[in-house]
Amino acid sequence: MADTTIVQPKEAAIKFGKKERKLITDPLDDNNPITVQVLGICSALAVTTGMKNALVMAVAVIFVLVFSNVITSLLRKQIPKQVRMIVQLVIIAALVTIVELTLKAIAFDSYKQLSVFIGLIITNCIIMGRLEAFAMANKPWESALDGLGNGFGYGIILIIVAFFREFFGKGELMGAKIIGGTSDYLLDTSSIAWLGWYENNNLMVLFPSAMFVIAVLIWAHRAWNPKLVDVS
Protein backbone atom coordinates (compact mmCIF):
# COMPACT_ATOMS: atom_id res chain seq x y z
CA MET A 1 0.00 0.00 0.00
CA ALA A 2 1.11 3.52 -0.75
CA ASP A 3 0.75 5.14 2.63
CA THR A 4 3.17 2.74 4.31
CA THR A 5 6.09 4.13 2.34
CA ILE A 6 5.66 7.66 3.60
CA VAL A 7 8.09 8.36 6.42
CA GLN A 8 6.00 9.63 9.26
CA PRO A 9 7.41 12.30 11.55
CA LYS A 10 8.32 10.70 14.85
CA GLU A 11 5.33 10.94 17.16
CA ALA A 12 5.97 13.17 20.11
CA ALA A 13 6.45 11.12 23.24
CA ILE A 14 3.90 11.05 26.02
CA LYS A 15 3.22 14.60 27.09
CA PHE A 16 0.80 16.17 29.47
CA GLY A 17 0.06 19.73 28.40
CA LYS A 18 -3.00 21.89 28.45
CA LYS A 19 -4.75 19.90 25.73
CA GLU A 20 -4.19 16.62 27.54
CA ARG A 21 -5.39 18.04 30.80
CA LYS A 22 -8.57 19.12 29.14
CA LEU A 23 -9.19 15.53 27.99
CA ILE A 24 -9.40 14.53 31.64
CA THR A 25 -11.23 17.53 33.10
CA ASP A 26 -13.76 18.07 30.32
CA PRO A 27 -15.80 14.88 30.97
CA LEU A 28 -15.81 15.65 34.68
CA ASP A 29 -17.74 18.86 34.17
CA ASP A 30 -18.60 20.46 30.81
CA ASN A 31 -19.06 17.19 29.02
CA ASN A 32 -20.04 14.76 31.75
CA PRO A 33 -21.27 11.47 30.26
CA ILE A 34 -24.21 11.16 32.64
CA THR A 35 -25.41 14.63 33.53
CA VAL A 36 -24.64 16.34 30.19
CA GLN A 37 -24.60 13.63 27.53
CA VAL A 38 -27.16 11.51 29.42
CA LEU A 39 -25.41 8.24 28.53
CA GLY A 40 -25.05 5.16 30.71
CA ILE A 41 -28.19 6.00 32.71
CA CYS A 42 -29.30 2.38 32.81
CA SER A 43 -26.40 1.19 34.93
CA ALA A 44 -26.49 4.39 36.98
CA LEU A 45 -29.99 3.39 38.08
CA ALA A 46 -29.20 -0.24 38.70
CA VAL A 47 -25.98 -0.36 40.69
CA THR A 48 -26.33 2.71 42.88
CA THR A 49 -28.16 1.14 45.82
CA GLY A 50 -24.89 1.05 47.74
CA MET A 51 -21.59 2.89 47.52
CA LYS A 52 -19.56 -0.31 47.51
CA ASN A 53 -21.28 -1.58 44.39
CA ALA A 54 -21.03 1.82 42.72
CA LEU A 55 -17.32 1.89 43.45
CA VAL A 56 -16.71 -1.58 42.01
CA MET A 57 -18.78 -0.68 38.96
CA ALA A 58 -16.89 2.60 38.47
CA VAL A 59 -13.53 0.84 38.65
CA ALA A 60 -14.72 -1.83 36.21
CA VAL A 61 -15.98 0.77 33.72
CA ILE A 62 -12.80 2.86 34.00
CA PHE A 63 -10.73 -0.26 33.32
CA VAL A 64 -12.79 -1.29 30.31
CA LEU A 65 -12.98 2.25 28.94
CA VAL A 66 -9.25 2.96 29.18
CA PHE A 67 -8.13 -0.34 27.73
CA SER A 68 -10.71 -0.53 24.96
CA ASN A 69 -9.81 3.04 23.98
CA VAL A 70 -6.10 2.21 23.87
CA ILE A 71 -6.54 -1.06 21.99
CA THR A 72 -8.92 0.48 19.46
CA SER A 73 -6.56 3.42 19.01
CA LEU A 74 -3.59 1.10 18.41
CA LEU A 75 -5.56 -0.84 15.82
CA ARG A 76 -7.31 2.16 14.32
CA LYS A 77 -5.36 2.03 11.04
CA GLN A 78 -5.85 -1.73 10.68
CA ILE A 79 -9.52 -2.03 11.58
CA PRO A 80 -11.47 -2.46 8.32
CA LYS A 81 -14.04 0.34 8.07
CA GLN A 82 -16.88 -2.00 7.06
CA VAL A 83 -16.73 -4.01 10.29
CA ARG A 84 -15.40 -1.47 12.76
CA MET A 85 -18.43 -1.65 15.05
CA ILE A 86 -18.16 -5.41 15.35
CA VAL A 87 -14.46 -5.13 16.09
CA GLN A 88 -15.13 -2.52 18.78
CA LEU A 89 -17.77 -4.76 20.32
CA VAL A 90 -15.41 -7.73 20.37
CA ILE A 91 -12.76 -5.66 22.14
CA ILE A 92 -15.25 -4.38 24.73
CA ALA A 93 -16.80 -7.80 25.28
CA ALA A 94 -13.39 -9.39 25.78
CA LEU A 95 -12.40 -6.78 28.36
CA VAL A 96 -15.72 -7.07 30.19
CA THR A 97 -15.33 -10.83 30.37
CA ILE A 98 -11.84 -10.35 31.81
CA VAL A 99 -13.31 -8.02 34.45
CA GLU A 100 -16.06 -10.52 35.25
CA LEU A 101 -13.70 -13.47 35.63
CA THR A 102 -11.30 -11.43 37.77
CA LEU A 103 -14.04 -10.12 40.04
CA LYS A 104 -15.37 -13.65 40.49
CA ALA A 105 -11.93 -14.67 41.71
CA ILE A 106 -11.00 -11.72 43.94
CA ALA A 107 -14.25 -10.04 45.04
CA PHE A 108 -16.86 -12.76 45.03
CA ASP A 109 -19.43 -10.90 47.14
CA SER A 110 -19.40 -7.88 44.84
CA TYR A 111 -19.56 -10.20 41.85
CA LYS A 112 -22.69 -11.82 43.30
CA GLN A 113 -24.36 -8.49 44.00
CA LEU A 114 -23.54 -6.83 40.70
CA SER A 115 -24.34 -10.09 38.88
CA VAL A 116 -25.80 -9.25 35.49
CA PHE A 117 -24.76 -5.58 35.50
CA ILE A 118 -21.07 -6.39 35.03
CA GLY A 119 -21.93 -8.19 31.81
CA LEU A 120 -24.08 -5.26 30.77
CA ILE A 121 -21.03 -2.95 30.72
CA ILE A 122 -20.75 -4.26 27.16
CA THR A 123 -23.89 -2.33 26.27
CA ASN A 124 -22.91 0.80 28.19
CA CYS A 125 -23.19 3.41 25.45
CA ILE A 126 -20.46 5.58 26.97
CA ILE A 127 -17.84 3.01 25.98
CA MET A 128 -19.03 2.41 22.43
CA GLY A 129 -19.50 6.17 22.06
CA ARG A 130 -15.93 6.98 23.08
CA LEU A 131 -14.50 4.33 20.75
CA GLU A 132 -16.43 5.67 17.74
CA ALA A 133 -16.02 9.34 18.54
CA PHE A 134 -12.50 9.47 19.89
CA ALA A 135 -10.32 6.38 19.80
CA MET A 136 -10.87 5.69 16.10
CA ALA A 137 -9.34 9.09 15.26
CA ASN A 138 -6.72 9.70 17.95
CA LYS A 139 -3.41 8.37 19.19
CA PRO A 140 -3.21 5.82 22.06
CA TRP A 141 -1.97 8.22 24.74
CA GLU A 142 -4.75 10.73 24.12
CA SER A 143 -7.25 7.90 23.94
CA ALA A 144 -6.10 6.56 27.30
CA LEU A 145 -6.59 10.01 28.87
CA ASP A 146 -9.98 10.36 27.22
CA GLY A 147 -11.02 6.98 28.61
CA LEU A 148 -9.76 7.89 32.05
CA GLY A 149 -11.58 11.23 32.00
CA ASN A 150 -14.88 9.78 30.86
CA GLY A 151 -14.56 6.87 33.28
CA PHE A 152 -14.05 9.28 36.16
CA GLY A 153 -16.90 11.47 34.94
CA TYR A 154 -19.17 8.43 34.97
CA GLY A 155 -17.83 7.04 38.23
CA ILE A 156 -18.13 10.26 40.19
CA ILE A 157 -21.83 10.64 39.36
CA LEU A 158 -22.38 6.97 40.23
CA ILE A 159 -20.79 7.46 43.63
CA ILE A 160 -22.71 10.67 44.37
CA VAL A 161 -26.02 8.99 43.50
CA ALA A 162 -25.09 5.93 45.54
CA PHE A 163 -24.16 8.14 48.51
CA PHE A 164 -27.63 9.69 48.64
CA ARG A 165 -29.47 6.45 48.02
CA GLU A 166 -27.53 4.40 50.55
CA PHE A 167 -27.50 7.11 53.22
CA PHE A 168 -31.16 8.05 53.07
CA GLY A 169 -32.41 4.62 52.05
CA LYS A 170 -30.57 2.37 54.49
CA GLY A 171 -28.80 4.82 56.81
CA GLU A 172 -25.52 3.20 55.80
CA LEU A 173 -22.35 4.22 54.00
CA MET A 174 -20.12 1.54 52.45
CA GLY A 175 -22.16 -0.94 54.47
CA ALA A 176 -21.40 0.73 57.84
CA LYS A 177 -24.53 1.59 59.80
CA ILE A 178 -24.67 5.36 60.37
CA ILE A 179 -28.16 6.55 61.21
CA GLY A 180 -31.29 4.62 62.10
CA GLY A 181 -33.84 3.67 64.72
CA THR A 182 -32.04 0.80 66.48
CA SER A 183 -29.04 0.66 68.74
CA ASP A 184 -26.71 -1.01 66.22
CA TYR A 185 -26.50 2.25 64.25
CA LEU A 186 -23.79 4.81 65.02
CA LEU A 187 -26.43 7.48 65.52
CA ASP A 188 -29.41 5.86 67.19
CA THR A 189 -32.33 8.18 66.44
CA SER A 190 -34.65 6.44 68.90
CA SER A 191 -32.43 7.66 71.75
CA ILE A 192 -32.56 11.33 70.67
CA ALA A 193 -35.86 13.01 71.45
CA TRP A 194 -35.89 15.61 68.67
CA LEU A 195 -34.82 13.05 66.04
CA GLY A 196 -37.17 10.27 67.09
CA TRP A 197 -39.35 10.79 64.01
CA TYR A 198 -36.51 9.88 61.65
CA GLU A 199 -36.80 6.71 59.69
CA ASN A 200 -34.83 5.44 56.71
CA ASN A 201 -36.78 5.90 53.50
CA ASN A 202 -37.05 2.63 51.62
CA LEU A 203 -38.07 4.47 48.45
CA MET A 204 -34.46 5.60 48.11
CA VAL A 205 -33.37 2.00 47.64
CA LEU A 206 -35.84 1.46 44.80
CA PHE A 207 -35.19 2.42 41.18
CA PRO A 208 -37.41 5.53 40.96
CA SER A 209 -35.27 7.33 43.52
CA ALA A 210 -32.24 6.98 41.24
CA MET A 211 -34.23 8.91 38.62
CA PHE A 212 -35.01 11.64 41.15
CA VAL A 213 -31.44 11.88 42.36
CA ILE A 214 -29.98 11.99 38.84
CA ALA A 215 -32.54 14.59 37.77
CA VAL A 216 -31.68 16.80 40.74
CA LEU A 217 -27.98 16.33 39.96
CA ILE A 218 -28.50 17.41 36.35
CA TRP A 219 -30.40 20.47 37.52
CA ALA A 220 -27.77 21.33 40.13
CA HIS A 221 -24.98 20.85 37.59
CA ARG A 222 -26.63 23.23 35.15
CA ALA A 223 -27.41 25.80 37.81
CA TRP A 224 -23.76 25.74 38.84
CA ASN A 225 -22.29 25.76 35.34
CA PRO A 226 -24.20 28.31 33.15
CA LYS A 227 -22.28 27.16 30.03
CA LEU A 228 -24.47 24.08 29.95
CA VAL A 229 -27.77 25.93 29.81
CA ASP A 230 -29.39 25.56 26.44
CA VAL A 231 -30.16 29.13 25.32
CA SER A 232 -32.31 28.23 22.33
Add this chain to the structure above:
Amino acid sequence: MQNNNSVIGFILALTFVVALILALLQNGLKPIHDKNEALYSKKATLAAVADHIDGDFNKINNDQIQDIFDSQIKQMVLNSEGSVVESAELESLGVKGGMAENLDLTREQKKKPEDRLLPLYVYTKSDGSKYYIVYTRGKGLWDEIWGNIALEEDLKTLAGVSFDHKAETPGLGAEIKDNKEFKAQFIGKKIYDDNGNYTSVYVRKGGAKDPVHEVDGISGATITADGVTEMLQRGLKAYEPYLKTIKS
Protein backbone atom coordinates in the same frame (compact mmCIF):
# COMPACT_ATOMS: atom_id res chain seq x y z
CA MET B 1 -12.40 0.28 1.57
CA GLN B 2 -10.46 -2.92 2.02
CA ASN B 3 -11.13 -6.09 0.11
CA ASN B 4 -13.10 -8.91 1.63
CA ASN B 5 -10.15 -11.23 2.17
CA SER B 6 -8.27 -8.81 4.35
CA VAL B 7 -11.45 -8.07 6.32
CA ILE B 8 -12.05 -11.77 6.94
CA GLY B 9 -8.39 -12.25 7.80
CA PHE B 10 -8.51 -9.44 10.34
CA ILE B 11 -11.66 -10.75 11.98
CA LEU B 12 -10.27 -14.29 12.18
CA ALA B 13 -7.03 -13.08 13.74
CA LEU B 14 -8.90 -10.93 16.25
CA THR B 15 -11.27 -13.75 17.20
CA PHE B 16 -8.38 -16.15 17.63
CA VAL B 17 -6.43 -13.81 19.92
CA VAL B 18 -9.47 -12.88 22.03
CA ALA B 19 -10.63 -16.50 22.37
CA LEU B 20 -7.15 -17.61 23.39
CA ILE B 21 -6.81 -14.94 26.09
CA LEU B 22 -10.26 -15.59 27.54
CA ALA B 23 -9.87 -19.37 27.49
CA LEU B 24 -6.53 -19.17 29.29
CA LEU B 25 -7.94 -16.80 31.90
CA GLN B 26 -11.06 -18.89 32.47
CA ASN B 27 -9.04 -22.08 32.89
CA GLY B 28 -6.47 -20.41 35.10
CA LEU B 29 -9.04 -18.93 37.46
CA LYS B 30 -11.39 -21.93 37.53
CA PRO B 31 -10.03 -23.44 40.80
CA ILE B 32 -10.42 -20.09 42.58
CA HIS B 33 -13.94 -19.65 41.21
CA ASP B 34 -14.97 -23.12 42.39
CA LYS B 35 -13.51 -22.47 45.82
CA ASN B 36 -15.39 -19.17 46.10
CA GLU B 37 -18.68 -20.76 45.03
CA ALA B 38 -18.29 -23.56 47.56
CA LEU B 39 -17.46 -21.17 50.39
CA TYR B 40 -20.39 -18.95 49.45
CA SER B 41 -22.89 -21.78 49.77
CA LYS B 42 -21.25 -23.00 52.98
CA LYS B 43 -21.60 -19.53 54.44
CA ALA B 44 -25.27 -19.50 53.44
CA THR B 45 -25.76 -22.84 55.20
CA LEU B 46 -24.09 -21.58 58.37
CA ALA B 47 -26.09 -18.34 58.21
CA ALA B 48 -29.15 -20.36 59.29
CA VAL B 49 -27.47 -21.01 62.63
CA ALA B 50 -25.72 -17.61 62.78
CA ASP B 51 -26.91 -16.95 66.35
CA HIS B 52 -25.38 -20.19 67.60
CA ILE B 53 -21.90 -19.74 66.20
CA ASP B 54 -19.04 -18.73 68.47
CA GLY B 55 -18.00 -15.20 67.63
CA ASP B 56 -19.64 -12.61 65.39
CA PHE B 57 -21.04 -14.20 62.25
CA ASN B 58 -20.85 -10.88 60.35
CA LYS B 59 -17.08 -10.86 60.74
CA ILE B 60 -16.49 -14.52 59.99
CA ASN B 61 -13.75 -15.23 57.43
CA ASN B 62 -13.36 -18.03 54.92
CA ASP B 63 -10.95 -20.07 57.04
CA GLN B 64 -13.34 -20.02 59.97
CA ILE B 65 -16.21 -21.17 57.75
CA GLN B 66 -14.12 -24.09 56.54
CA ASP B 67 -13.08 -24.85 60.13
CA ILE B 68 -16.66 -25.03 61.35
CA PHE B 69 -17.58 -27.22 58.41
CA ASP B 70 -14.72 -29.58 59.16
CA SER B 71 -15.18 -29.85 62.90
CA GLN B 72 -18.78 -29.05 63.86
CA ILE B 73 -20.85 -30.06 60.84
CA LYS B 74 -21.89 -33.57 59.94
CA GLN B 75 -23.29 -33.68 56.43
CA MET B 76 -25.44 -36.35 54.86
CA VAL B 77 -27.68 -36.91 51.88
CA LEU B 78 -31.19 -38.30 52.22
CA ASN B 79 -33.60 -39.77 49.71
CA SER B 80 -37.31 -39.01 49.70
CA GLU B 81 -38.09 -42.10 51.81
CA GLY B 82 -36.00 -40.67 54.60
CA SER B 83 -33.02 -42.99 54.57
CA VAL B 84 -29.41 -41.87 54.36
CA VAL B 85 -27.76 -42.43 50.99
CA GLU B 86 -24.30 -43.98 51.38
CA SER B 87 -21.39 -41.95 50.05
CA ALA B 88 -20.26 -44.75 47.73
CA GLU B 89 -23.65 -44.73 46.06
CA LEU B 90 -23.53 -40.94 45.77
CA GLU B 91 -20.16 -41.09 44.09
CA SER B 92 -21.53 -43.50 41.52
CA LEU B 93 -24.26 -40.89 40.85
CA GLY B 94 -21.57 -38.30 40.17
CA VAL B 95 -21.55 -36.46 43.49
CA LYS B 96 -17.90 -35.69 44.22
CA GLY B 97 -16.64 -37.33 47.42
CA GLY B 98 -20.20 -38.39 48.21
CA MET B 99 -20.59 -35.18 50.20
CA ALA B 100 -23.80 -33.17 50.55
CA GLU B 101 -21.88 -29.98 49.81
CA ASN B 102 -21.09 -31.25 46.32
CA LEU B 103 -24.69 -32.05 45.45
CA ASP B 104 -25.88 -30.15 42.36
CA LEU B 105 -29.00 -28.61 43.88
CA THR B 106 -30.21 -26.99 40.67
CA ARG B 107 -30.21 -30.38 39.01
CA GLU B 108 -31.98 -32.03 41.96
CA GLN B 109 -34.75 -29.44 41.69
CA LYS B 110 -35.47 -30.54 38.12
CA LYS B 111 -36.05 -34.16 39.18
CA LYS B 112 -39.39 -35.53 40.30
CA PRO B 113 -39.95 -35.00 44.06
CA GLU B 114 -39.69 -38.74 44.76
CA ASP B 115 -36.29 -39.00 43.02
CA ARG B 116 -34.79 -35.94 44.66
CA LEU B 117 -31.75 -36.17 46.93
CA LEU B 118 -31.85 -33.91 49.97
CA PRO B 119 -28.79 -32.46 51.70
CA LEU B 120 -28.85 -32.33 55.49
CA TYR B 121 -26.31 -30.66 57.74
CA VAL B 122 -26.16 -31.35 61.45
CA TYR B 123 -24.42 -28.58 63.34
CA THR B 124 -23.15 -29.27 66.85
CA LYS B 125 -22.79 -26.14 68.95
CA SER B 126 -19.88 -25.84 71.37
CA ASP B 127 -22.27 -26.60 74.29
CA GLY B 128 -23.29 -29.88 72.65
CA SER B 129 -26.75 -28.97 71.38
CA LYS B 130 -27.56 -30.01 67.85
CA TYR B 131 -29.18 -28.11 64.97
CA TYR B 132 -30.53 -29.68 61.79
CA ILE B 133 -30.08 -27.49 58.72
CA VAL B 134 -32.31 -28.40 55.79
CA TYR B 135 -32.38 -26.94 52.29
CA THR B 136 -35.32 -25.95 50.16
CA ARG B 137 -35.88 -24.30 46.82
CA GLY B 138 -38.90 -22.57 45.30
CA LYS B 139 -40.10 -19.78 43.08
CA GLY B 140 -40.12 -16.06 43.81
CA LEU B 141 -41.57 -13.36 41.60
CA TRP B 142 -38.91 -13.31 38.88
CA ASP B 143 -36.88 -16.44 39.35
CA GLU B 144 -35.80 -19.08 41.82
CA ILE B 145 -35.46 -18.52 45.55
CA TRP B 146 -33.87 -20.92 48.00
CA GLY B 147 -33.13 -21.15 51.66
CA ASN B 148 -31.43 -22.97 54.51
CA ILE B 149 -33.62 -23.62 57.52
CA ALA B 150 -32.24 -24.67 60.89
CA LEU B 151 -34.35 -26.76 63.27
CA GLU B 152 -33.76 -27.11 66.99
CA GLU B 153 -33.07 -30.50 68.50
CA ASP B 154 -36.82 -31.00 69.18
CA LEU B 155 -37.28 -30.95 65.36
CA LYS B 156 -40.31 -28.69 65.75
CA THR B 157 -38.86 -25.27 66.43
CA LEU B 158 -37.04 -23.11 63.89
CA ALA B 159 -33.61 -21.96 65.07
CA GLY B 160 -32.91 -19.65 62.15
CA VAL B 161 -33.17 -19.21 58.41
CA SER B 162 -31.15 -17.80 55.55
CA PHE B 163 -32.65 -17.08 52.15
CA ASP B 164 -31.17 -16.25 48.79
CA HIS B 165 -32.62 -15.46 45.39
CA LYS B 166 -31.61 -15.19 41.78
CA ALA B 167 -33.38 -12.05 40.62
CA GLU B 168 -35.82 -10.59 43.16
CA THR B 169 -36.24 -6.79 43.20
CA PRO B 170 -33.81 -4.98 45.51
CA GLY B 171 -35.68 -3.33 48.37
CA LEU B 172 -38.76 -5.51 47.83
CA GLY B 173 -38.43 -9.24 47.18
CA ALA B 174 -34.69 -9.15 47.81
CA GLU B 175 -35.48 -8.22 51.42
CA ILE B 176 -35.95 -11.92 52.16
CA LYS B 177 -32.17 -12.11 51.91
CA ASP B 178 -31.13 -8.65 53.10
CA ASN B 179 -33.62 -7.83 55.85
CA LYS B 180 -32.34 -9.14 59.16
CA GLU B 181 -35.58 -8.35 60.99
CA PHE B 182 -37.58 -10.44 58.51
CA LYS B 183 -35.32 -13.45 59.00
CA ALA B 184 -35.16 -13.00 62.78
CA GLN B 185 -38.95 -13.42 62.98
CA PHE B 186 -38.67 -17.08 62.06
CA ILE B 187 -36.62 -17.94 65.14
CA GLY B 188 -38.72 -19.83 67.66
CA LYS B 189 -41.63 -20.50 65.31
CA LYS B 190 -43.10 -24.01 65.41
CA ILE B 191 -43.79 -26.14 62.35
CA TYR B 192 -46.19 -28.50 64.19
CA ASP B 193 -49.31 -27.57 66.12
CA ASP B 194 -50.10 -28.86 69.62
CA ASN B 195 -51.65 -32.05 68.24
CA GLY B 196 -48.55 -32.86 66.23
CA ASN B 197 -50.05 -31.92 62.86
CA TYR B 198 -47.70 -30.38 60.31
CA THR B 199 -48.40 -26.66 59.84
CA SER B 200 -45.16 -25.18 58.48
CA VAL B 201 -44.67 -21.42 58.89
CA TYR B 202 -46.86 -18.94 57.05
CA VAL B 203 -45.64 -15.55 55.81
CA ARG B 204 -48.78 -13.47 56.30
CA LYS B 205 -49.46 -10.36 54.24
CA GLY B 206 -50.44 -7.49 56.51
CA GLY B 207 -48.95 -8.95 59.67
CA ALA B 208 -48.89 -12.27 61.51
CA LYS B 209 -52.10 -13.30 63.27
CA ASP B 210 -50.84 -16.45 64.94
CA PRO B 211 -47.68 -15.75 66.97
CA VAL B 212 -46.54 -19.38 66.86
CA HIS B 213 -46.90 -20.33 63.20
CA GLU B 214 -46.87 -17.04 61.28
CA VAL B 215 -44.47 -14.21 60.48
CA ASP B 216 -45.07 -10.72 59.03
CA GLY B 217 -44.79 -10.37 55.27
CA ILE B 218 -42.85 -7.65 53.47
CA SER B 219 -44.84 -4.76 52.02
CA GLY B 220 -44.58 -4.71 48.26
CA ALA B 221 -43.26 -8.25 48.08
CA THR B 222 -46.37 -10.41 48.40
CA ILE B 223 -45.49 -12.84 45.62
CA THR B 224 -41.95 -13.42 46.89
CA ALA B 225 -43.35 -13.92 50.40
CA ASP B 226 -45.91 -16.41 49.09
CA GLY B 227 -43.01 -18.18 47.41
CA VAL B 228 -41.26 -18.41 50.77
CA THR B 229 -44.39 -19.84 52.39
CA GLU B 230 -44.77 -22.44 49.65
CA MET B 231 -41.10 -23.35 49.70
CA LEU B 232 -41.10 -23.82 53.50
CA GLN B 233 -44.32 -25.82 53.41
CA ARG B 234 -43.04 -28.25 50.79
CA GLY B 235 -39.34 -28.17 51.71
CA LEU B 236 -39.70 -29.01 55.41
CA LYS B 237 -42.27 -31.68 54.61
CA ALA B 238 -39.76 -33.44 52.34
CA TYR B 239 -37.46 -34.03 55.31
CA GLU B 240 -40.25 -35.35 57.53
CA PRO B 241 -39.67 -39.08 56.87
CA TYR B 242 -36.07 -38.83 58.01
CA LEU B 243 -36.74 -36.51 60.94
CA LYS B 244 -39.37 -38.98 62.21
CA THR B 245 -36.78 -41.75 62.33
CA ILE B 246 -34.48 -39.78 64.61
CA LYS B 247 -37.33 -38.56 66.78
CA SER B 248 -38.43 -42.06 67.78
